[in-house]
Amino acid sequence: MTQTRVNARFSRHAPRRWTLAPLEPILHPSPWRLRLLGLALLGGNPLFYWIWSSWLRQPYENPWLRALMSLMGLALLTKPLSRNLASRRIRIVVSTIMWIELPLFFSWMYLCNAGGAAWLPSVCAIVLVYYHLTDWRIATIGTVSGALVAWGLFHLVDPGNSVMPGREYALDAVVIAFSWGSALMLGVSSASLRRDHLAYTLTTMGIMAHELRTPLSTAALIGDAIQMEVQRQPAHPRAAKLDQLGQRLHALVRNMNHQIDTQIANAKLLQLPSHTERVCAASLVKEVTAAYPYASSRQRDCVKVLIHDDFTFCASPTQFSQVLDNLIKNALHSLTAADSPWHAGALRIEVDQVKMQGRIVVADDGMGIEPALLQQIFKPFFSSNRSTGHGLGLAFCQQVVQSAGGSIQVKSGYAVGAVFTLILPIAKA
């Protein structure tokens, strides 16, 4: 019964699912994959220049163009480009390089060589490759725009080659259309497969969290029963101890319910409701830090809230409380992992305004995050701690912050702590 109910809730947004799904400009963005692509471009361009110009001669080749393409491949091998894929700017640069190298360059070469046995299959292959490297929506726009731009340039520059006879054009068009259609179909289906996979995993998590609630409420009642027993026999020598145990049980149940709330909220990351209202940053931070179920008073005391310059922004307050909850939870976890002495201010939460934008900073002196992992931490089911975390928290945070028109940034290094900065547009009074 519970299962079908939760399922229904999770699939309510299904029709909108992949049209509104966030773009993935680089599929499987691992540094190694990107370096391999760079290497192929760096070495492949000179190699094929030699093949097409000396060995299996084709009507058109251009050494300068090949050198330029090779250099772009080299750019993908550089550290800033292959490492920091989490940055929006880098993602745009990498996407642009892929667009130039693949649809634009291959269309150009195809047109200049008037198709033929070498370039027709190459174009077909490259369309398929392109759909495997980037989001199918970007690939579709990229393929069309690449072909059009190449066509325009071809007529503008006119490298002097003859245009192929009309009959072959039709043949080529059919073959390219076939390969393009197949690429599109595969791209869409694998994208929806990825989404389905995510959705099912999230649903399972939601159900599991939900199922834990009933035994928990039973545990709370056991706590009540113990305390009532104490009230019936207040003179019993162990009455105080029993009462204390009852209170411990209640505290434990509250804590677990809080955890479940967070997990269920995180698991809904694919369909966040769009309700927003004005939220005051300082009071939100104060409320969340006060209500957080700390494991010890030392944890509670190490949290320092600094309000430099308060601001209001538009968002869903409950979701944003969960965002802060997630960040506090991560920070405390990281401090525990670093065996922190829990000095006051080991976890700092600051509210400030910088350049007409609101900022909430959550900084800790914990373990920090390895630079190689930084780009992945906002991806669902990525976790730096495989044994205890499931890696949804930050994906949820990013989704919520972005839906409020803001962004989330992270700065960290190994063993130097981590600083998460939420940048939010200030709501006009």
Place this chain on the structure above:
Amino acid sequence: MSFSLYRRPGGLVFLDDDRDYLEMLGEVMPPDWYVRLLLRPIACIDLLQQEIASREADAWAQQAIVNRWREGDLLIPQILQYWRADGAARFALTQVAVVDYAMPAMSGLRVLGELTRWPGARILLTGRADEQLAVSAFNRGLINQFIPKQSPDIRLRLTSAIQDLRQHPDERHQQIWRATLSPVQHALLCEPLMAQSLEDLMRRQGWIEHVVIGAPFGVLALNAEGGVSWLQLEHAESLQELAEMALSQGWDAAITQDIRSGKKLIDLELQLALGDSHQPQASASLAIAGADAGLYAAIFAVGESFSPGLASSYERFLAQQGERRLQED
């Protein structure tokens, strides 16, 4: 709020598919409630369906008292006879059913839907996802209240909700006993201040069951040990009449003066109802505050020979039920 014309304790039924939860609910409910714990929806439906006939018979027994009163019989001896004849059977009738929404065999709302003829109060326990369903069920009048199962203070919320519903007068009983009251008497009982003071008095005296009658005007009340008391109520205007009656029966001038001034009341009408074996006495009166006109009240004990007694008392009834256990079948 108005003072309910008839009230008595009744049973509670809890239905949930989760054995542990159910047992713990039974554990934390107040010990002076008669609680039955059921695991199977069908068993719950059967139990409450079977009660419909006994409730009907009970309501008719009460109605018959009023009908015979119209033909000239006195009310008090009839009510006492009704209590003695019933024993403790009426305490077993269920007043509130608390039903879990999410059960594998049948949803809680379906269970309640099967019980349209059962007139008791209904509480639905809901999970987090069921809130919408519960709200719409509430709006359609299928349930009196819903309580989220996971709320941290579930025990307190549930106890106070049930307490309120138990206090709430039964419509059928209200109608039956309303017939014995004059419009003025009824209006007095509907006054919130008056109702509250009477309510407080009931609690202080430990009366668990009561019936309000108009002729004579007062409350016949029963405590948990099966003892009966008569709370005589008098308007300021009727004190003169009562004093004259006392005078005519040979009571001395000092007492009649006290009656006239409202310091004391005398239970002459109770004697009239119970016969000569009941000796009338003058008892100090309590003023019961009302918004404009107050009432004078005095408590008189009814002899043990007229009362149901300990053997058919609520206390004995509860003791016989023993520990709260799941009803297995």
